[in-house]
Amino acid sequence: MSRRRGRPRPHRAAWQPSSHEVQQRRDGEWNVRRLSGASSNKTYTCPGCLHPIAPATPHVLVWPVEKSLLSADAIDERRHWHRDCWHRRP
Template sequence: MSARRRRPAPPDPFDPGAVEVRRVQPYQANKAYTCPWCHRELPRGLGHVVVVPYGAADLRRHWHHGCWQKRVRVG
């Protein structure tokens, strides 16, 4: 009998802090955005992260990777 791997439970979609974080590679960054943390530009061609709240895809935001990490540490 093989052991099954347990997958982590999916985030609660009703939790207001539940988000999906996706990495955007430099070759995928086709538009410029403004980071909501530092308010500086994410130029076209710069790798970054996209943060999407579960159940609210229209509220997705593009962040510098370092800014997202600082925000997570700060809380």
């Protein structure tokens, strides 16, 4: 009996967000992605106010353009923020 050969799987690249913008803050440049929250089913804690971001709540996903010394990649430092908390951040 012959073995069935499937198609080779494409190489999975590092995670890349679908669309984001770079914003300048006092502490450097940050990638910012707006999320509608529609596909979110998890509660996150906003680092700006330390309050929960409920599932299905619009918010932003933020990570530095340049990684810190202790991270393997900048995307490992991503955080979910309330939109207003992020905009109030200096």
